[in-house]
Amino acid sequence: ERDMVDAIIALPTDLFYNTGIATYIWLVTNRKDAEDSGKVRLIDATARWAPMRKSLGSKRRELTDADISAVVNLYLDHERDATVKVFAPSDFGFRKVFIERPLRLDVDLRESEPGRFRNASAVDEYCLWMQQQFGTDVADQLKDVTDDVTAHVEDEEGLSLLRATEGAAKADLAAAEKACRRIQSSLLDAEMWAERRALTGLLRSLRTAGKQTEWMDYNVFLEALERHAKAH
Known part of the structure; x- marks a missing residue:
């Protein structure tokens, strides 16, 4: 103005x-x-x-x-x-307009390989790496793999390179360290692995029982998942 x-x-x-x-x-x-x-x-x-x-x-x-x-x-x-x-x-110039609508996300339960769903998150990818690296029973040996997991996460998130870079910004280092701590905390949490194992099993069971792999409406998918969980 x-x-x-x-x-x-x-x-x-x-x-x-x-x-x-x-x-x-x-x-x-x-x-x-x-x-x-x-x-x-x-x-x-x-x-x-x-x-x-x-x-x-x-x-x-x-x-x-x-x-x-x-x-x-x-x-x-x-x-x-x-x-x-x-x-x-x-x-x-602009005007404020508020639009309210139901959440519409699609879900795909197909697996490109065991445990890798299309909607996988970054933490899911790390979990798959751990299973490939240390075996499918990695959840039972979290204390033994802590150092290896920490090193891998710091390499993938760029923290190792930042630490080796002379003059790296403190803000970048702090952000990288925070991100790594958050990821490592999830990967080394036994409860997270138990929940992941249960959810993966439930999703596969739902896919097999209903012969359906895709939902275009997330709310419909949640209803189907809840009904299936109660029945099993």
Whole structure:
């Protein structure tokens, strides 16, 4: 409303550890040049990135010096190309609208391999790795595999590389350590393994009993699962 936004730069995704969300740089000033008054430049830099040789969690991309220079030139020199759009501040008006609707998630009970369902989470993937590495009875030997599991999680989540990187940001290290502790806590929890074993058995039983592998309505799936659990 006060015409203080000079430009908004859209950065590539996967630039930061532990999040792949889109990131934007807002350039704000109360000293706009006359030619920029009443204008907001949008600069699309989402395609300006290079892959990292080694990922750090969700951080898989980086801006090269050439990418940074190109974006800076677009801004400082008022250059125009297909990645630059100019709008009036009034174009960014909005209204709040609240929409309430039932949760609609699909469920697929097919297994690409034993225990790997299509809807598997990151922790599920670690559980499968543990079973492949230490055997299907790994839940009975959690104390014996603690060190190996910890090392694997820290490698996969990028913590080992961060620790070996000189000048690594403390915030990135803290985030990586927190993520690893959360994952390790789940993987080394005997109750979690018991629940996982019971749930996997129940899902397979439901699939076999009903001859159905897919549900397009999550609420219908939950009802079917609850009925099957009570019956068995």
